[in-house]
Amino acid sequence: GIQVEQSPPDLILQEGANSTLRCNFSDSVNNLQWFHQNPWGQLINLFYIPSGTKQNGRLSATTVATERYSLLYISSSQTTDSGVYFCAVVRDSNYQLIWGAGTKLIIKP
Amino acid sequence: DSGVTQTPKHLITATGQRVTLRCSPRSGDLSVYWYQQSLDQGLQFLIQYYNGEERAKGNILERFSAQQFPDLHSELNLSSLELGDSALYFCASSRQPISTDTQYFGPGTRLTVL
Numbered sequence: 732g733i734q735v736e737q738s739p740p741d742l743i744l745q746e747g748a749n750s751t752l753r754c755n756f757s758d759s760v761n762n763l764q765w766f767h768q769n770p771w772g773q774l775i776n777l778f779y780i781p782s783g784t785k786q787n788g789r790l791s792a793t794t795v796a797t798e799r800y801s802l803l804y805i806s807s808s809q810t811t812d813s814g815v816y817f818c819a820v821v822r823d824s825n826y827q828l829i830w831g832a833g834t835k836l837i838i839k840p
Numbered sequence: 841d842s843g844v845t846q847t848p849k850h851l852i853t854a855t856g857q858r859v860t861l862r863c864s865p866r867s868g869d870l871s872v873y874w875y876q877q878s879l880d881q882g883l884q885f886l887i888q889y890y891n892g893e894e895r896a897k898g899n900i901l902e903r904f905s906a907q908q909f910p911d912l913h914s915e916l917n918l919s920s921l922e923l924g925d926s927a928l929y930f931c932a933s934s935r936q937p938i939s940t941d942t943q944y945f946g947p948g949t950r951l952t953v954l
Contacts, residue, residue, distance in 0.1 A: 764942065772928055774945040776842070817882060827873075827898055828943065830882035 733758045737818055737831035744808055745839050751836045752803040754818030762821040763794050764828070769814045777803070777816075808838045831832050842867065844946035852884050852952045858919040861949045865912055865933030872914040873896070873932040873943060874906055883930065889914055900940035921953045 734757040744750055754763070778785050778792040780801065785792055787829040789809075794801040805812055815833040844868035853859055865872050874886040876899075882905060885898035889908035900906075903921075908914040928950050932943040 741934060762941075766945075772950065773947050774930060776942065776944060779942045819883075827885040827888070828883075830884075831883050 733760070733822055733829050735818060735820055735829050735831040737816075739834060741835045741837075743837045743839065746810060748806060748808050748838075750760070750805045750808060750836065752805070752816050752836075754801040754803070754820075754831055756799050756801075756818075756820050758780050758822055759796065759799070760820040763801055765792055765801070766817045766819065767812075767814055768817060768833070769811075769821060774817075785840065790835055803808050805836075808836075810838045810840050812836060813838045842944040842946065844931060844933050844944055846929075848949060850950050851954065853921060854920055854954055855923060857859050857906065857921050857953075858917065858952065859921065861916040861929055861931075861951075863916070863931030863933075863946055864930075865914070866944055869933035869935050869944075870912060871934045871937045871941070872908055872912070873934075874900075874914070874916050875930040875932065877926070877930060877948075878924075878930040879927070886916070890936075891925075895937055901924035902939045920950070923953050926951055926953045 736755045767775045770793045780794045791804045799801040817833045819828040820832045845872045847862045868892045873888045874882040888896040906916045928948045929939040930948045931946045934941040
């Protein structure tokens with residue numbers, strides 16, 4: 732099956748810093764989503780981005796499907812950005828989402 | 841707020857017991873997914889329903905079962921609970937039954953088995 736690797740596993744930054752999170756996947760995909768799980772456990776959809784670039788406020792994501800990776804950019808980090816960021820992919824509609832292990836982000840005030 | 845609701849938020853029970861977790865999908869969504877997230881791990885897909893019918897099965901134990909009712913809410917039943925079943929259980933919903941559609945997640949039910 733598809734392997735999903737996220738890096739780095741942990742990231743500690745000061746408030747105001749920028750960060751780049753990476754998701755590599757081992758096969759072509761039809762669906763890629765980024766999620767943020769806040770410290771209370773809630774999962775929030777950030778982007779549905781099987782290819783191309785999208786932006787939402789301070790967050791943006793780029794997926795280069797031909798090279799099998801996706802990047803999540805967080806600019807001007809705030810303490811509320813802390814939590815775990817997951818990338819999840821699916822090869823085609825007959826298969827289920829495969830999740831990476833996540834990147835744990837801590838933003839210090 | 842994703843529009844997906846889950847009850848209860850927290851559940852504490854003992855080994856050997858049985859519990860039922862409930863999920864109501866977003867308005868208009870026909871597909872419901874159940875996931876398990878053990879401590880500090882990613883999500884594991886358990887099972888999917890679409891319009892009342894089971895559509896896909898993942899790593900769901902035989903002690904676990906689920907169903908989707910005519911009003912589209914879903915229940916996940918966990919029986920003969922073990923310590924290792926302690927986890928966060930998420931429900932997600934989507935419009936289409938295909939996993940290439942965006943999934944929206946509920947707040948989760950945190951199950952603690954003592």
